[in-house]
Amino acid sequence: MSVLIRGNTGEAIVGDGEGQAEARFDRLSGLAVTELRQHYAEMVARGRAFVAVNTAGAAPGTALATTAGAFALWNPPSSQVNLEIMEAEVVYLSGTLGAGVLYYVTHDYSAVAPTGTALVPKPLLLGSTAGPKAKAYSAPTAGLGANPAALRPMAVWAAPAAQPTGPQLGAREVLDGEMVVAPGGTLSFQEIGAAGTTPLIIVAVAWEEVPVT
Numbered sequence: 618m619s620v621l622i623r624g625n626t627g628e629a630i631v632g633d634g635e636g637q638a639e640a641r642f643d644r645l646s647g648l649a650v651t652e653l654r655q656h657y658a659e660m661v662a663r664g665r666a667f668v669a670v671n672t673a674g675a676a677p678g679t680a681l682a683t684t685a686g687a688f689a690l691w692n693p694p695s696s697q698v699n700l701e702i703m704e705a706e707v708v709y710l711s712g713t714l715g716a717g718v719l720y721y722v723t724h725d726y727s728a729v730a731p732t733g734t735a736l737v738p739k740p741l742l743l744g745s746t747a748g749p750k751a752k753a754y755s756a757p758t759a760g761l762g763a764n765p766a767a768l769r770p771m772a773v774w775a776a777p778a779a780q781p782t783g784p785q786l787g788a789r790e791v792l793d794g795e796m797v798v799a800p801g802g803t804l805s806f807q808e809i810g811a812a813g814t815t816p817l818i819i820v821a822v823a824w825e826e827v828p829v830t
Contacts, residue, residue: 671755674817677808717810724762
């Protein structure tokens with residue numbers, strides 16, 4: 618059975634206030650859909666989006682573990698929100714990196730917060746005093762949850778002899794909710810590779826907190 622959708626081809630200019638609008642088609646009869654605002658604007662304006670960054674840097678580790686890594690994002694079991702990961706970024710800071718792969722890493726459910734350097738996440742609604750339910754840590758030393766497992770690579774690097782003088786070594790990825798951290802879950806960033814010499818990387822993660830339904 619076919620369904621008939623009424624609409625127009627071409628722009629439709631309407632004023633503010635209540636009203637109705639018909640669907641809009643392109644010239645090949647495809648339904649035209651456009652975003653009203655910038656992609657993250659709605660969630661940011663509603664105070665649901667946050668970011669955390671380990672500005673002092675941390676060592677990425679050499680193997681998956683519950684006691685190592687550069688960065689961890691933990692969702693407390695009582696948060697009543699899911700953490701929808703928006704973006705992640707990693708930047709080489711100093712030292713000599715050992716050749717290897719930096720992974721997104723998941724861990725078993727944990728009711729206990731990790732230990733490490735607690736970070737202070739900031740709302741992406743600048744000027745807001747809203748605080749997140751999630752907790753973020755640099756250089757976690759324990760409590761990441763059992764059975765760390767790589768989800769997929771975030772960055773791959775060789776071992777630069779020193780800080781680059783040109784463009785800096787780093788990677789940024791728009792995840793757009795591809796990974797979601799449930800209450801009790803943890804997302805960490807860990808390398809499988811060589812140790813290098815006192816390497817430090819900066820990791821930044823942005824996420825939206827969405828009520829669990």
